[in-house]
Amino acid sequence: MNSRHIISLLMENEAGALSRVAGLFSARAYNIESLTVAPTEDATLSRMTIVTTGSEDIIEQITKQLNKLVDVIKVMDLTEGSHIERELMLVKVKAVGSGREEMKRTADIFRGRIIDVTDSTYTIELTGTGSKLDAFLEAIDPAFIIETVRTGASGIGRGERSLKA
Amino acid sequence: MEATGAEIVVRCLAEEGVEFVFGYPGGAVLNIYDEIFKQDKFKHVLVRHEQAAVHAADAYARATGRVGVALVTSGPGVTNAVTGIATAYMDSVPIVVVTGQVPTPAIGMDAFQEVDTVGITRPCVKHNFLVKDVKDLAATMKKAFIIAATGRPGPVVVDVPKDVTFHTTDFEYPSSVEMRSYNPVVKGHSGQLKRAVQMLLEAQRPMIYTGGGVVLGDAAQQLIEVARLLGFPVTNTLMGLGGYPATDKQNLGMLGMHGTYEANMAMQHCDVLLAVGARFDDRVIGNPEHFAREQRRIVHIDIDPSSISKRVKVDVPIVGDVKTVLADMLGLLKQAKDRPDAAALKAWWTQIELWRAKNCLKYNKQSPIIKPQYVVEKLWEVTKGEAFVTSDVGQHQMWAAQYYKFDQPRRWINSGGLGTMGVGLPYAMGVQLAFPDAQVACITGESSIQMNIQELSTCKQYRIPVKVLTLNNRYMGMVRQWQEFFYGSRYAESYMESLPDFVKLAESYGHVGMRIDKPEDVEAAIKEAFSPALKERMVFMDFQTDQTENVYPMVEGGKGLSEMILAEDL
Numbered sequence: 001m002n003s004r005h006i007i008s009l010l011m012e013n014e015a016g017a018l019s020r021v022a023g024l025f026s027a028r029a030y031n032i033e034s035l036t037v038a039p040t041e042d043a044t045l046s047r048m049t050i051v052t053t054g055s056e057d058i059i060e061q062i063t064k065q066l067n068k069l070v071d072v073i074k075v076m077d078l079t080e081g082s083h084i085e086r087e088l089m090l091v092k093v094k095a096v097g098s099g100r101e102e103m104k105r106t107a108d109i110f111r112g113r114i115i116d117v118t119d120s121t122y123t124i125e126l127t128g129t130g131s132k133l134d135a136f137l138e139a140i141d142p143a144f145i146i147e148t149v150r151t152g153a154s155g156i157g158r159g160e161r162s163l164k165a
Numbered sequence: 166m167e168a169t170g171a172e173i174v175v176r177c178l179a180e181e182g183v184e185f186v187f188g189y190p191g192g193a194v195l196n197i198y199d200e201i202f203k204q205d206k207f208k209h210v211l212v213r214h215e216q217a218a219v220h221a222a223d224a225y226a227r228a229t230g231r232v233g234v235a236l237v238t239s240g241p242g243v244t245n246a247v248t249g250i251a252t253a254y255m256d257s258v259p260i261v262v263v264t265g266q267v268p269t270p271a272i273g274m275d276a277f278q279e280v281d282t283v284g285i286t287r288p289c290v291k292h293n294f295l296v297k298d299v300k301d302l303a304a305t306m307k308k309a310f311i312i313a314a315t316g317r318p319g320p321v322v323v324d325v326p327k328d329v330t331f332h333t334t335d336f337e338y339p340s341s342v343e344m345r346s347y348n349p350v351v352k353g354h355s356g357q358l359k360r361a362v363q364m365l366l367e368a369q370r371p372m373i374y375t376g377g378g379v380v381l382g383d384a385a386q387q388l389i390e391v392a393r394l395l396g397f398p399v400t401n402t403l404m405g406l407g408g409y410p411a412t413d414k415q416n417l418g419m420l421g422m423h424g425t426y427e428a429n430m431a432m433q434h435c436d437v438l439l440a441v442g443a444r445f446d447d448r449v450i451g452n453p454e455h456f457a458r459e460q461r462r463i464v465h466i467d468i469d470p471s472s473i474s475k476r477v478k479v480d481v482p483i484v485g486d487v488k489t490v491l492a493d494m495l496g497l498l499k500q501a502k503d504r505p506d507a508a509a510l511k512a513w514w515t516q517i518e519l520w521r522a523k524n525c526l527k528y529n530k531q532s533p534i535i536k537p538q539y540v541v542e543k544l545w546e547v548t549k550g551e552a553f554v555t556s557d558v559g560q561h562q563m564w565a566a567q568y569y570k571f572d573q574p575r576r577w578i579n580s581g582g583l584g585t586m587g588v589g590l591p592y593a594m595g596v597q598l599a600f601p602d603a604q605v606a607c608i609t610g611e612s613s614i615q616m617n618i619q620e621l622s623t624c625k626q627y628r629i630p631v632k633v634l635t636l637n638n639r640y641m642g643m644v645r646q647w648q649e650f651f652y653g654s655r656y657a658e659s660y661m662e663s664l665p666d667f668v669k670l671a672e673s674y675g676h677v678g679m680r681i682d683k684p685e686d687v688e689a690a691i692k693e694a695f696s697p698a699l700k701e702r703m704v705f706m707d708f709q710t711d712q713t714e715n716v717y718p719m720v721e722g723g724k725g726l727s728e729m730i731l732a733e734d735l
């Protein structure tokens with residue numbers, strides 16, 4: 001049974017660290033749905049969030065193999081406990097005529113913010129889980145979509161649950 | 166004290182107590198070579214191809230337990246070294262490979278002899294470094310040696326751009342470096358150890374299955390004590406040979422694709438399995454679904470958590486250094502009030518002896534053509550089982566593993582994981598340099614030996630008196646065997662035509678060459694090769710062996726461990 005997992009990890013913020021993780025996934029034929037990485041408040045550390053799917057055995061191997069990388073400090077499968085997941089999406093849409101008002105209303109319903117406006121376009125910023133972002137895209141007429149860009153998921157444990165070096 | 170990068174590299178190697186650096190110079194490492202020229206702390210061994218440099222360093226590490234060191238230049242020096250690095254990686258051998266790189270401003274410019282060394286080697290190293298600042302060089306060298314030798318050992322590459330080798334900085338070699346992201350586990354979990362001991366004491370049909378981890382982890386003594394205390398049967402993987410004495414009656418021999426009948430049957434039918442420093446790989450257990458058909462409980466000790474429950478689910482995982490864990494286990498076993506069920510154990514041994522009585526390694530000793538197995542048996546007799554034996558890859562490797570009975574660890578040096586043809590001769594060089602007075606034999610085939618035959622020249626330069634035993638059947642024997650079994654005897658490209666006259670070839674390098682055609686001459690030839698008269702000489706023995714001999718038993722790929730083809734079945 002394959003299921004979706006969000007794996008968070010802390011690693012040394014060094015050149016080539018990202019390629020070690022990406023290389024591990026491709027070399028062992030594991031899936032990556034999304035991968036985000038940025039330095040933390042401690043600039044020597046990077047935090048990465050990887051969304052992957054696989055059976056329990058595969059996920060166990062993924063976390064073990066990640067832990068084995070010399071640069072990796074800690075690994076946590078966020079989906080093993082309660083957690084919060086967010087993704088940012090920017091959508092550029094056609095906004096003309098009667099569709100212009102309709103587009104704003106739909107964005108409001110999804111708590112999106114219009115962050116750039118021209119005579120004929122809106123750029124809407126949305127955050128939420130991946131499925132909420134999917135739902136927004138389904139709610140608008142695809143003919144209006146000019147461009148989308150998504151960050152991939154970031155996640156954090158709820159309450160006291162935390163990933164610290 | 167101010168030092169250049171090149172001086173730092175050389176002084177770090179000296180500080181680490183390195184005895185030999187195996188290498189080949191080139192543009193990017195000339196500054197380092199200039200410093201090597203000025204020092205006398207370690208000896209540089211000039212190979213004839215970078216692949217051999219890494220293999221020799223790898224063998225030095227396998228035989229001594231110390232970190233092996235190779236030095237190669239950028240670009241083709243690195244790409245030639247990659248096969249050696251991957252070979253060491255697959256067998257978890259601690260080596261440090263220092264590679265030259267183009268100067269930092271030239272990186273990414275497609276400069277002469279530039280390759281992305283860190284990128285190319287990433288999938289086949291334990292870790293690698295590109296040193297961009299001479300200030301980081303000493304600490305990086307220290308980290309490289311620590312990472313290579315600790316935890317699950319493996320190769321580490323340190324890539325040093327040419328400008329870094331002439332930049333200067335204050336040098337002091339650190340006695341240790343802190344790495345917050347790298348803390349290998351040593352001690353096994355005490356609760357898991359107790360569960361494991363309980364499980365072992367409850368066993369009716371126990372089995373101890375040990376791998377390369379016992380050899381690499383120097384745990385042979387602890388293994389012997391645990392096995393003798395329990396009275397359980399033991400089997401070794403190809404990489405684990407010598408981890409438990411082969412001539413001990415509790416040893417059932419090697420298991421796996423070409424394992425003994427008794428070892429494979431006992432492995433399949435045991436009810437409690439103690440796996441030590443082994444990884445249930447495809448050549449060992451065959452088809453994992455077939456293996457899982459029999460009910461058994463498994464205790465698995467390994468230093469690498471990712472080796473546990475990878476191909477086979479286990480009941481009691483114990484992560485830790487095998488030597489420490491086995492010593493703790495021995496303590497618990499000695500304290501335990503319970504003893505193994507003597508009646509059950511007796512019945513189990515009775516069954517095992519029935520399997521053993523099949524005598525699965527028997528072969529035709531009356532043959533008028535030299536049987537390859539006979540050559541290995543005679544080598545074992547002549548060297549009294551005390552030689553270091555290296556091999557290449559193929560049929561001769563399996564015969565060496567089956568017929569040379571290794572009673573000590575670190576005596577059997579071969580490429581188990583990657584299966585690299587061409588390792589045999591450079592392996593023998595690395596071992597012989599480490600142990601100049603030891604008997605070192607390289608069992609090879611006429612195909613494998615040609616993959617690094619240029620090293621006969623290195624043997625000449627350094628007077629390395631290894632003894633090469635070529636089991637020459639004029640075929641890539643293992644390929645031929647598979648073609649016979651599975652491809653309707655269509656021997657596609659597996660015949661080695663146009664072989665050189667190996668005797669003349671050896672002689673042209675100043676070595677001793679022998680050609681042996683008859684079984685009755687085998688023993689005399691080996692005795693002569695190992696005689697005091699030839700102690701200082703490299704001897705190349707070319708045995709003309711039976712072309713049609715196959716390796717038995719054999720578990721066909723995808724089949725279960727107990728589904729062996731035996732010689733007598735044919």
